[in-house]
Amino acid sequence: xxxxxxxxxxxxxxxxxxxxxxxxxxxxxxxxxxxxxxxxxxxxxxxxxxxxxxxxxxxxxxxxxxxxxxxxxxxxxxxxxxxxxxxxxxxxxxxxxxxxxxxxxxxxxxxxxxxxxxxxxxxxxxxxxxxxxxxxxxxxxxxxxxxxxxxxxxxxxxxxxxxxxxxxxxxxxxxxxxxxxxxxxxxxxxxxxxxxxxxxx
Numbered sequence: 416x417x418x419x420x421x422x423x424x425x426x427x428x429x430x431x432x433x434x435x436x437x438x439x440x441x442x443x444x445x446x447x448x449x450x451x452x453x454x455x456x457x458x459x460x461x462x463x464x465x466x467x468x469x470x471x472x473x474x475x476x477x478x479x480x481x482x483x484x485x486x487x488x489x490x491x492x493x494x495x496x497x498x499x500x501x502x503x504x505x506x507x508x509x510x511x512x513x514x515x516x517x518x519x520x521x522x523x524x525x526x527x528x529x530x531x532x533x534x535x536x537x538x539x540x541x542x543x544x545x546x547x548x549x550x551x552x553x554x555x556x557x558x559x560x561x562x563x564x565x566x567x568x569x570x571x572x573x574x575x576x577x578x579x580x581x582x583x584x585x586x587x588x589x590x591x592x593x594x595x596x597x598x599x600x601x602x603x604x605x606x607x608x609x610x611x612x613x614x615x616x
Contacts, residue, residue, distance in 0.1 A: 482606060483495070488525035489605055493551075493576045496514040496521065499585040501578050506531075508551025512585060513579040518553060518566050522605045537563040539605035548602050554590070555599040563600050 502511030507518055513532040522529050529536050537555050548554075558565040566579030570575040573590045590596060 469547060482604075485525045485527065485606060486549055486604075489521055489551040489568060490570060492521045492524045493517075493572060496585045497587060499578075501581045501584045505578075514578045516565050517576075517578040517585060518568065522553075523566060525605065527605050533566040534561075534563045536566060537601065537603055540605060543602050543604050545599070545602050549604075551605065553603045553605055555600040555603065557600050558598055565598075569602070575581060 476534055496508060496512065496517060500511035501513065501570055502515070505511040505513050506516030508520075512520065515531060515536060518533070518536060519529055519531055530539055533555065536553070542554065543552065545583035548569055550569055552569045552571050553569050554575050555563045556565040556567075557563070565577065567588070569575045569590075571586070574587050575590060576585060576587055578585045579588070588595060590599070
């Protein structure tokens with residue numbers, strides 16, 4: 416689980432990576448700029464057709480300002496790490512990341528301390544329905560036969576950022592790829608449970 420499971424997880428590398436990043440965050444312009452800069456080095460790779468972006472949330476489903484600000488911070492910091500190397504046990508931009516190390520680092524930048532391994536992260540954070548996922552939420556997968564053995568950060572448009580493996584590093588993947596769709600374990604919001612609005616569960 417967590418770090419030990421992370422070591423053996425080798426999901427599809429560049430062939431499954433999508434290079435069009437979309438977000439309906441209040442910081443959408445900054446997100447787009449960061450994504451363009453981070454993905455510039457991948458121009459020589461073959462890109463599959465872009466995924467259609469999801470529509471923005473309905474006005475009635477918007478979340479309070481403090482929670483929205485946390486999600487925005489998580490989102491921007493996640494996209495800023497695209498292109499960083501994968502490193503088993505890594506937890507900083509300087510040394511590289513494994514999947515749960517990336518999550519712990521990015522969420523900490525938003526002021527939310529969380530555990531180090533992916534299983535403990537899933538246990539510590541409040542669950543939300545996949546139908547209510549928002550950019551900045553965490554997506555957990557079973558990639559090794561163990562629940563919550565891989566984790567990424569949802570960035571909108573059915574796409575997420577995660578530290579994949581040594582061949583790919585931190586990259587963007589699509590939740591529509593069967594590999595990921597078949598292994599999705601759940602969605603968590605990077606807040607302390609008491610901060611999650613009751614009507615948003």
